[in-house]
Amino acid sequence: xxxxKKGMRNKKPYIILPYHFERFENDVLLVNIAxxxxxxxxHEFDKFRRYELKKGEVTFLNLKSKHIVTxxxxxxxxxxxxxxxxxxxxxxxxxxxxxxxxLTLRCNQKCRYCQASSEDEANRExxxxxxxxxxxxxxxxxxPSSVIKIEFQGGExxxxxxxxxxxxxxxxxxxxxxxxxxxxxVCTNLIKLTDEILDFLARHRILVxxxxxxxxxxxxxxxxLRNGKGTYEIVSKNIKCAQKVIGVxxxxxxxxxxxxxxxxxxxxxxxxxxxxxxxxxxxxLHPFGRAKQEQKLLGYNIFEFVKFYKEALNYIIDINLAGIxxxxxxxxxxxxxxxxxxxxxxxxxxxxxGTGIECAxxxxxxxxxxxxxxxxxxxxxxxxFRIGNVxxxxxxxxxxxxxxxxxxxxxxxxxxxxxSECAFQIYCGSDPVRNYHxxxxxxxxxxxxxxxxxxxxIIRHLLDTIRENNPEVMNVxxxxxxxxxxxxxxxxxxxx
Amino acid sequence: MDRDIEIISAEKWxxxxxxxxxxKEAVLKTGFIFQDHFDVKVSSISDKIFGVxxxxxxxxxxxxxxxxxxxxxxxxxxIRLDNEKMFGDLRKEIVKQAFRPVHFNKIKNxxxxxxxxx
Numbered sequence: 001x002x003x004x005k006k007g008m009r010n011k012k013p014y015i016i017l018p019y020h021f022e023r024f025e026n027d028v029l030l031v032n033i034a035x036x037x038x039x040x041x042x043h044e045f046d047k048f049r050r051y052e053l054k055k056g057e058v059t060f061l062n063l064k065s066k067h068i069v070t071x072x073x074x075x076x077x078x079x080x081x082x083x084x085x086x087x088x089x090x091x092x093x094x095x096x097x098x099x100x101x102x103l104t105l106r107c108n109q110k111c112r113y114c115q116a117s118s119e120d121e122a123n124r125e126x127x128x129x130x131x132x133x134x135x136x137x138x139x140x141x142x143x144p145s146s147v148i149k150i151e152f153q154g155g156e157x158x159x160x161x162x163x164x165x166x167x168x169x170x171x172x173x174x175x176x177x178x179x180x181x182x183x184x185x186v187c188t189n190l191i192k193l194t195d196e197i198l199d200f201l202a203r204h205r206i207l208v209x210x211x212x213x214x215x216x217x218x219x220x221x222x223x224x225l226r227n228g229k230g231t232y233e234i235v236s237k238n239i240k241c242a243q244k245v246i247g248v249x250x251x252x253x254x255x256x257x258x259x260x261x262x263x264x265x266x267x268x269x270x271x272x273x274x275x276x277x278x279x280x281x282x283x284x285l286h287p288f289g290r291a292k293q294e295q296k297l298l299g300y301n302i303f304e305f306v307k308f309y310k311e312a313l314n315y316i317i318d319i320n321l322a323g324i325x326x327x328x329x330x331x332x333x334x335x336x337x338x339x340x341x342x343x344x345x346x347x348x349x350x351x352x353x354g355t356g357i358e359c360a361x362x363x364x365x366x367x368x369x370x371x372x373x374x375x376x377x378x379x380x381x382x383x384x385f386r387i388g389n390v391x392x393x394x395x396x397x398x399x400x401x402x403x404x405x406x407x408x409x410x411x412x413x414x415x416x417x418x419x420s421e422c423a424f425q426i427y428c429g430s431d432p433v434r435n436y437h438x439x440x441x442x443x444x445x446x447x448x449x450x451x452x453x454x455x456x457x458i459i460r461h462l463l464d465t466i467r468e469n470n471p472e473v474m475n476v477x478x479x480x481x482x483x484x485x486x487x488x489x490x491x492x493x494x495x496x
Numbered sequence: 497m498d499r500d501i502e503i504i505s506a507e508k509w510x511x512x513x514x515x516x517x518x519x520k521e522a523v524l525k526t527g528f529i530f531q532d533h534f535d536v537k538v539s540s541i542s543d544k545i546f547g548v549x550x551x552x553x554x555x556x557x558x559x560x561x562x563x564x565x566x567x568x569x570x571x572x573x574x575i576r577l578d579n580e581k582m583f584g585d586l587r588k589e590i591v592k593q594a595f596r597p598v599h600f601n602k603i604k605n606x607x608x609x610x611x612x613x614x
Contacts, residue, residue: 018584019579078589082590082594085590089594
């Protein structure tokens with residue numbers, strides 16, 4: 001401590017800039033304000049904190065390159081960190097881009113974990129009519145976002161195909177004036193798919209997101225018609241039809257983890273590959289609707305989920321190393337946040353939360369909710385997250401109102417107890433609706449939060465894997481982030 | 497003494513912490529993190545000592561292991577608190593600058609940093 005001995009107590013040899021830290025065995029992870037990170041040993045961490053690092057040594061230079069220390073003028077690292085932080089939070093620039101339309105609550109299926117609490121096929125009262133659809137689209141185009149993604153949900157949205165067609169055509173007409181990047185997605189179980197529908201989807205470049213829980217036995221255990229019959233056969237057939245007509249890359253599928261498939265992720269992954277999908281999203285059950293009622297039958301401990309998730313991730317990495325390009329979507333989102341300067345568009349995990357400001361849900365009756373979970377909560381009798389109605393309120397009242405502001409203010413991880421000191425906060429996020437529903441308030445209680453445990457453990461696992469720095473595994477990660485094959489990644493490296 | 501453990505019963509023990517080393521905030525934050533598995537009560541035993549009464553909610557818990565984890569977490573929380581005191585204002589300045597309107601002409605002329613130097 002030369003600087004102390006020489007009576008330089010107030011003149012430290014370097015300035016430490018804001019950082020968060022987390023311990024990993026004998027290493028310490030240091031993360032700067034913009035999410036750039038470095039691992040150093042415990043010993044180096046102590047030296048760093050005591051201002052004992054020598055300016056020429058590698059650790060000091062690495063920390064300097066990550067803007068965790070500086071020995072020059074403070075203005076430059078401050079400016080660079082502010083620019084990088086602004087980039088990391090640039091998802092806030094555009095305001096609401098994702099607009100979910102609940103075209104109907106009717107559904108031809110009665111899945112055991114249905115979060116949307118669907119209604120019988122005959123109940124047409126829950127269909128969105130043309131007048132309401134038009135009013136909702138007029139609201140959508142008031143969003144300042146340059147990207148407008150309209151996602152059709154339900155119930156089963158294809159049961160109200162008439163309104164779906166109207167919305168697509170009307171939005172396209174309006175967009176001649178607004179010139180936004182207009183995209184459409186339909187979330188459908190594909191049961192009602194016809195040639196006419198496929199032709200419309202192809203003509204208007206509407207992406208398809210369907211549901212597939214795994215091989216027949218697993219899929220049919222949960223995803224059944226109203227008469228109890230399994231849907232695997234028809235869904236498989238229609239996935240192939242959709243892939244053929246609108247393109248393999250334009251059809252995606254989502255799965256839900258239940259007791260039936262939690263210890264059979266490898267079979268689920270194999271099924272996805274055999275169906276031609278390039279990715280899987282290993283998702284947990286949401287605590288809403290029937291899924292909540294059936295928790296005892298379908299549910300599991302979140303630590304159990306993380307254990308199987310890690311095993312599945314290793315399995316997927318091995319598949320990639322064997323030459324098949326296949327990714328896990330949640331890991332890809334987190335890895336993009338860890339290894340690139342950019343944010344990712346994932347409204348379920350960001351700070352502030354995407355509720356309302358990134359995503360809005362237009363219910364069949366014109367009510368607007370901050371998220372799909374908020375709408376599910378309303379279906380369970382609690383309308384706390386309904387921010388307005390297209391017939392009763394104007395755009396500014398809804399999207400610049402006190403209610404939305406309060407929700408957003410409660411969702412900044414930078415101010416939430418435990419999250420505010422967490423080294424992973426820049427990669428993570430909050431879900432005020434889920435916190436409110438499961439823990440009684442929008443801020444939540446992290447020590448007992450399943451949402452917290454899941455995200456913390458998975459982010460930590462991915463960081464730990466990066467710390468190991470296996471070049472082959474890192475190539476797999478980069479292939480997921482950049483959506484390129486491993487051969488392509490290797491070719492790029494060889495050219496350097 | 498910076499810390500001491502007094503085992504009150506098989507389910508309950510008292511950790512005594514030196515106030516000259518640990519801030520109340522660091523002690524509270526550590527207690528908060530342990531809430532899921534324990535009931536935690538923080539009090540001031542004397543002018544110099546904090547008392548942290550920990551009662552376990554689960555049966556199979558090793559007192560020594562928990563104490564070790566508690567002390568390690570407490571040290572990290574104290575470091576985080578010290579860090580925040582040291583550069584909390586700097587963090588606020590960076591965030592403020594990040595969300596400040598950008599004037600492209602100023603950046604071009606190198607004026608963006610004017611007034612930022614310390």
